[in-house]
Amino acid sequence: MSGKLYGVGLGPGDPELMTLKAHRLIAGAQVIAYPSLEGGESFARSIAAEFIPQDCAEVAISIPMSVARKPAQDAYDTGAADIAAHLDAGRNVVVLCEGDPFFYGSFMYLFSRLADRYPTEVVPGVTSVTACAAALGRPLAARNEVLTIIPGPMAEDEMRDRIGAAEAVAIIKVGRHLAKIRRVLQSLGHEADAGYIERASLPMQKVLPLAEAPDEAPYFSMILMMKGHDPWL
Amino acid sequence: MSGKLYGVGLGPGDPELMTLKAHRLIAGAQVIAYPSLEGGESFARSIAAEFIPQDCAEVAISIPMSVARKPAQDAYDTGAADIAAHLDAGRNVVVLCEGDPFFYGSFMYLFSRLADRYPTEVVPGVTSVTACAAALGRPLAARNEVLTIIPGPMAEDEMRDRIGAAEAVAIIKVGRHLAKIRRVLQSLGHEADAGYIERASLPMQKVLPLAEAPDEAPYFSMILMMKGHDPWL
Structure with a gap:
């Protein structure tokens, strides 16, 4: 049985503005995934940092800083494949999303690649x-x-x-x-x-x-x- | 010293979609306030119900069901006066708001009556x-x-x-x-x-x-x- 994909809104930045549900999913996560700029810092990860379990696997999706769309789309292809490997192995994956996943969020690029193949739940967040x-x-x-x-x-x-x-x-x-x-x-x-x-x-x-x-x-x-x-x- | 007024967004209805901050403020509240329809049920209170302390004082603002604006405005006058009495006595007041307090919320009617006189903080919620x-x-x-x-x-x-x-x-x-x-x-x-x-x-x-x-x-x-x-x- 495959794992479940969660797109979890973290709110605007103050960790206390994440929802109880986001907190529960992150604190219990086996695998988290998040975008990061050119392999550097991830704002989403920084919001959730204090709640991420020590033994949690992490998928960092390194988004190239480029106005061209192809490099970013390639990065999401790679990230989606890494996430799919965890899901195929039966592990749930919590994708960390700044704000709300469906409000101008980059989660849509993972959702469009994975939601038709895996059980998926979106947890809204404070925008x-x-x-x-x-x-x-x-x-x-x-x-x-x-x-x-x-x-x-x-x-x-x-x-x-x-x-x-x-x-x-x-x-x-x-x-x-x-x-x-x-x-x-x-x-x-x-x-x-x-x-x-x-x-x-x-x-x-x-x-x-x-x-x-x-x-x-x-x-x-x-x-x-x-x-x-x-x-x- | 007067108490502080909090307008706290509770999210769309699932209690788990309230923020950690909303949860902390409600679980520690001395006084909560909320609108209710004609003195009946309050959707806002029902979202927060499981977290409200037993010894917490409650200000229910009974909003008449009427298309006329005057009766509702009178109700907010009364509610604001009840809240002000608690604030004057040095007690913080947590106003429970469905969704987000400033996103089409009735909290604005209390905010406009009280925020210029008392320290006030709005805690955003999931809309x-x-x-x-x-x-x-x-x-x-x-x-x-x-x-x-x-x-x-x-x-x-x-x-x-x-x-x-x-x-x-x-x-x-x-x-x-x-x-x-x-x-x-x-x-x-x-x-x-x-x-x-x-x-x-x-x-x-x-x-x-x-x-x-x-x-x-x-x-x-x-x-x-x-x-x-x-x-x-």
Whole structure:
């Protein structure tokens, strides 16, 4: 009988924001797997580190830093094969996922390669979006508002149209797109409605009005904007 | 010294989907508070029930079932005053919130009444949106897709426009709006891309292609739709 594949959301970074279920699965894991950048650090593993059993086998999926998709897809092919070998041997595999596995997560690349062959369960996690709203001290969306999640790499004109038509907006994957996003919000007259959050829930968390945000933002940063609410920063 | 107010997200319903932090705060609580419908059951309390200390004081905020806003606002006034009395006496108060406190949550009504007067912390939780994606076995949003969260009560024409312009969509608060939402998705040719989820993560969870969804949906139901993905139901 084959093992079971678990895609486990770990939340935004504070280990205490993982779920009881994630904690139980990790603390009892025979095999864990996680992505790491070029064989270096894995943010997902660092969130779970204190709960990983000492005798647990580890599958590190080394993702090359490249804009080309082929090298990353090859890495997921290799990672999926390593995971499949454990599953075939009857061992469960817990894949560690930052945030939530199905919310802009790389777990989908393993899911698409394995879920049709092995019993698979996805354990949802706290997303960075609600963690950022908590850090900001401001509701993300209320009552019958529409909430739009926009990735930072979007082209400037499209972003202006999308945000112009939106009510509450979370812009994720800000990173090197911060200057562009700021221009868009300024041109729409909404810079003062926007807050900037960096590394939500981690010790080095930063929360600032967008106008005071640094010019260089790390990948794990976000901008939340709610139109027409009371002033809130 | 006054106590501290905590707004604590409990996740979508399975008690194991609460965070370690929520669990710690509830298990150590002197005072908990939660909304209940007309003084009856509280879904939030039921999620946390097994972890609530026996000697814990409880503030049940009885929300009248009425479309008028004044009676509910009066109830939150009363609840906020009861909570403030505990905070003034130096006791921390843990407010139990379904899902995430700042994601379409009623906690905002207490936050707006109390957060400027008392130290306040919001603990994010797993939202029903990612729990529904996990139940469906389908990524909610990937790569650079835009994700739009639309409340079910939206007028039909506006809903058609919004979904027509969207990529990945989560329609929340489905309930009695199911027939309308189905019409909208049919008219856009996207019924087959949509999944229906009821009571995600609870023992009575239901997951169905939208075409097979019942005509009557409970309040805690959701429709997820992703355009242009591979077939997935």
